[in-house]
Amino acid sequence: MTSLPGDTPKKLGLVIDLDTCVGCHACVTSCKEWNTGGYSAPLTDHDPYGADPSGAFLNRVHSFEMEIDGRGRTVHFPRSCLHCEEPDCVTVCPTGASYKRAEDGIVLVNPDTCIGCKLCSWACPYGAREYDHDDGVMKKCTLCVDRIYNETLPEEDREPACVKACPTGARAFGDLADPDSAVSRNVAERGGFDLLKEFGFKPVNKYLPPRDPATAGIVPTPAPEDRIGAPRDRLERLFAWIDNRLSD
Amino acid sequence: MHPAYSVIFFTTASGAGYGLWIWLGLRTLLDGLPDRAAPSVTALVLGGVLVTLGLLSSTFHLGHPERAWRAFSQWRSSWLSREGVAAVATYLPAGALFLVFLLPGSLPGAGLFAALLVSGALVTLWCTGMIYASLRTVPEWNHGLVPTIYIALAAATGALLLATIDVAFGQRSEILLLVAAAALLAGALMKWTYWQRIDVAPAPYTLEQAIGIPGASGIRPLDPPHTQPNFVMREMGYAVGRRHAGRLRRWTMALLFALPLVALVIAALVPVLSLIALPLALLSAGAGVLVERWLFFAEARHVSMLYYGAALGGREAAAP
Structure with missing residues (x-):
């Protein structure tokens, strides 16, 4: 059913720290590695070692230049599904393959009922869904649903692959519906924000802004x-x- | 946005088919059963062929066409699903009307079936338009005129088709020529207004909003996330034809509206030439709809392309 479940008791999601992300793409490759054998398998590549490689990835890292409070900054910017509370990617689906789980809010595509019409990717303002031309179905971040509940993994590994891979701890996973969870407290403390909040899809994933270099004490003393x-x-x-x- | 060729063919073919059904249904509703069944049966069947060809071709762009039947299930939330349900439901009055036309004697229910056929065709066309118009991610599509333009162009091509069928059977209706001309003019007016509106529309969202960092300004891409275009860039960032939008718009106006109108005037004034003028008008309008649909995709910009450094907003609004 592609109607939205309404308020979910849990809102599992990621908190991404744009202050500490170094743009190393470890989360991208780790995500690809896990998910090409996991729930969304396969994540097909075309011409991977050739001149025009392309393929389905569930996570992309951009790098931007910008000015924040008069200071020039380089910001590395991971972009993946935000598991929105009220997304159109779910409601536009004609088959019910694109759905939001009532128990934890994870947005998933059922690869067995997806007809590959691509309408959900058109409805996502974040460009978070990528179509797999070989598989004929839409692929997207699963929040590693096959890791986080996986009792065959050691407990410390029951986190999304991107979170496990991040060398700087810029990615955190948790329940954003629980105000006392570590991720919720971090969001409150650091002024976490939504991407494109004007759109009104209420993303669950939050981003933390780069710290002010003046208060972070990293202003170099001029020689x-x-x-x-x-x-x-x-x-x-x-x-x-x-x-x-x-x-x- | 990337134009799915099968979807362009689908909306053009089935648009003409539904338009044909609309005028045939209205004529049956107003005039009652025709004296000669042949033209009406031909129109009904040809409409069915066009609609069916269109619907079949619309499944060609699917990754899993064999699962297309699943698309009838989510009519509560999805315009695409509603379109599928409405399209299949419209076959029922079409089939009933077919029997009424063909079976001897005056069977009851012609008016009811004709009314249902007209409503079904209109609802299906409306759903097609709403698939695009409901997407807030594409400002050029998220526009109130989009579904009415789909209906107007279907009505225009459908009226030309019905007039051509009539002439082929040696019967002429001045009213139908007038109806076709009115539908063409209405379509031209709506399309022209639509282009004026999207050209001056301000950008609804910016890269600053897409990144969301409070106090950030002057954002520009430094390193791309991948070396070659990915699905998002190929699908949402497709712009072939956008640079030639001005020329393609003139082609649309000429092929879809001007030439068919001239042909209609010729057909009205010199009835002998109808058999040449009306098919030419039909072909020209069909080609015009194909150009119009291509442009509808090529001129559409997707919000997600902000992350790749593209800007939103109309051509004239974007200029400083």
């Missing part, structure tokens, strides 16, 4: 402009001495 800093050997010390003598 004196016209002095040789920290001469390393006798010759440099001699040049520095001459430089100082001539300058005075």
Whole structure:
């Protein structure tokens, strides 16, 4: 049924820290590796080692330049399904293959009933769904539904593959319906925000803004402009001495 | 947006078919059963062939056409599902009317079946338009005129088709020529208004909103997420023909509206030439609808392309 389940008791999702993401794409490859053998399997590639490679990925990392409060910043920006509370990608589906789980809010595509009409991908403003031309069905982030409840995995591995792979801890997984969960507290503390909130789909996934460099204490102290800093050997010390003598 | 060729063919063919059914149904409703069954039966069957060809071709762009039957299930929320249900439901009055036309004696219910045929065709066309008009992710489609344009163009091509069938059977109706001309003019007016509106529409969303970082400005892509275009870029970022939008719009106006109108005037003034003028008008309008549908896709921009550095908004609104 592609009608929305309404308020779900759990809202499982990701919190992505744009301050610590270094744009290494480890989450992308880890996601691909798990999901090409998991719920969404396969994630087909075309010409993967050739001149025009393409394929279905469930997670993409952009890099942007921008100005925040007058400072130039580089921001790496992972983009995947946000498991919205009220998304059109579910309601436009003519077959019921695209659905939102009532128990935990995960948005999934049933690969056995999807007819591959691509309308759900048209309805998503985030470009989060990718069609698999070989499989003939739509692919999207499953929040690693086959990991997070998987009792054959050690408990510490019951997290989405992207979260496990992130080397800087920029991705966190949890229940955003629970105000006391670690992810909810982090969102409240850091001023987590929605992507394209004007659209009104109420994304569950939140993003944390880059920290203000002034308060983060990472503003480099400028080196004196016209002095040789920290001469390393006798010759440099001699040049520095001459430089100082001539300058005075 | 990438034009699915099968969908363009589908909406053109079945649009003409439903348009034909609408005028045939209205004529049957107003005039009662025709004296000669042949033209009406031909129109009914030809409409059915066009509608069926269109519906079949619409399944060609599916990844799993063999599962298409599942699309009838989600009519509560999905316009695509509603379109499928309405399209199949419309076959019922069409079939009933076929029997009424063919069976000897005056069977009851012709008026009811004709009314149901007209309603079914209108509802199906409306659903087709709403599939596009309900997508807020594509500002050029999320427009009140879109479903009415689908209906107007179906009505125009359908009226031309019915007039051609009539002439082929040696019967002429000045009213039908007038109806076709009125539908063409209404379509031209709506399409022209639509183009004016989307050209000056301001961008509804910006990259700043898409990224969402409070206080961020002057955002521009630095490194792309992948080296070659992915599905999202190929599907939502498709723009072949957009650069030639001006020329294609003139072609649409000429093929879909101007030439058929001239042909209609010739057919009205010089009845001898009807048998040449009306089929030409029909072919020209059909080609015009194909160009119009291509442009409808090529000019549509998708919100997700913001992440790839594209801007939204009309051509004239985007200019500084």
